[in-house]
Amino acid sequence: MKQIVDGKQMKALDDKTIQHYGIPSLVLMERASLAVAEEIKNSFNTERILVVCGSGNNGADGIAVARILSLQGYQAAIFLAGKKESFTDEAKLQWNIAEKYGVPVVKNFAPAEYTTIVDAVFGVGLSREVKGTYRELFQMINQSGIPVVAVDIPSGIDAATGKIMGIAIRAVKTVTFGYGKCGLYFYPGQSYAGTVIVKDIGIYGKTEKALYALDDNERNWIPSRVPDGNKSTFGKVLVVAGSRNMCGAAYFASRSCMLAGSGMVRIFTEESNRVILQQKFPEAMLTTYGMHETKYQIRERLLQAMDWATAVVAGPGLGQMISSEWILESLLHDTTDKPMVLDADALNLLSRKEHLLDGCTHPLILTPHMGEMARLSGYSIEELKESPVHCLKEYWNRIRAMTLLPPAVIMKDARTLTCTDTDTCYLNLSGNSGMATAGSGDVLAGLLGGLIAQNICIQKAAPLAVWLHGLAGDEAKKQKGEHAVLASDIMEAIPVSMKRRLL
Secondary structure, eight states, X not given: OEEEEOHHXXXXXXXXXXXXXOOOHHHHHHHHHHHHHHHHHHHSOOSSEEEEEXXXXXXXXXXXXXXXXXXXXXXXXXXXXXXXXXXXXXXXHHHHHHHHHTOOEXXXXXXXXXXEEEEESOOTTOOSOOOHHHHHHHHHHHHHOOOEEEESSOXXXXXXXXXXXXXXXXXXXXXXXXXXXXXXXXXXXXXXXXXXXXXXXXXXXXXXXXXXXXXGGGGGGSXXXXXXXXXXXXXXXEEEOOBTTBOHHHXXXXXXXXXXXXXXXXXXXXXXXHHHHHHHOTTSEEEEEOTTSOHHHHHHHXXXXXXXXXXXXXXXXXXXXXXXXXXXXXXXXXXXXXXXXXXXXXXXXXXXXXXXXXXXXXXXXXXXXXXHHHHHHOOOHHHHHHSHHHHHHHHHHHHHTTSSSOOEEEEBSSSOEEXXXXXOEEXXXXXXXXXXXXXXXXXXHHHHXXXXXXXXXXXXXXXXXXXXXXXXXXXXXXXXXXXXOOHXXXXXXXXXXXXXXXX
């Protein structure tokens, strides 16, 4: 699992490494600069390199990069974008060293003369809008078309949110140190960072309230198969989904459950969906209800299906009819502790009937996209995008106060966030824009259902499913191209994303 931090958290970890562990700051700076220099030599045209430096410690890194490359025989020059009188102690020292070694310094910025530009103007501490000569400089760099490698973070990006501080330098690659920075992964910062490379330079430690990203180490969260198990061993999922003319969502969610490993699936859906679901997905069992049935008839049939299940997925294509409200009420008022995924229409209904969560005994996973999250939380989409972690945690705390067990909330976006307790949020780094397609969320809901049916706690199942869903989307992109990915492609790639665990 990878830790992802903002600028303040990174500074605290940096300070601890220097003060507590005793590694001098210049040692960390030299290791960082060596890492950038190696990446430039491996991935960029080194014919003529210009390192654009600010007056702070990011600029000091850049000066050291220019010195390392120059001493190794490369044509690397420094352009000082900052002012010498504003140098930090480290920048002043690096400048003096570079002068003694005779590292070239250019006075005029002429990007067309260079094959690679190194951005070392501002680091993770930027807190104000970029204006004046810096803005003009950044415009010139972006318009030059010369490939840029950014040191730690592209200048002009807020390290916590990915916000553009007026203007930012657009890099093709960012070499960052110690830990990934939030602003490199949240949009629009991600679009400016290019490929992000995290280099170990000796900074270690944990920080409170960091974000986490899953990697291959978390594959051991995927349930192992019991050799002598049977279909009941691997869980029975009740998928409450679909309404008249909306059977596709039920199909995607239910089939995804079984592709994720559940042994049995029962679809609770409106009667008109029976024939097509039996033809499309014969492995599933069906319990249906009619639009003419009373609340009590529907409830009785639903509770019988609930008794059978070990986990529940509710909402995909369920609709917003009065019968849908009856179904959601029955599910949430059931007094068992079976884990339950609430998605799509279940969330839209819940946004109007939040009181249904009062005293809920189920471990819940809620999976809103940004529009649904706005309706649930009361925040605008703009507020959710401006402060996603804060808004998600606030909403998590709100519903935690209503339910008997801690929930998990998955806020779906280009960078999906998952909150599993007061301080723990996961930022998903898998997936691609091709996954913004109808039915993709239904596949995720089913993947979640398949995992929780196999007795993974929701605190692990939620981030794991999001990560595997993204990997499946990446596999679909590889096969079809980013423009042509369909929900069915993502669904059929689930086995590939899970099978990699065995390689």
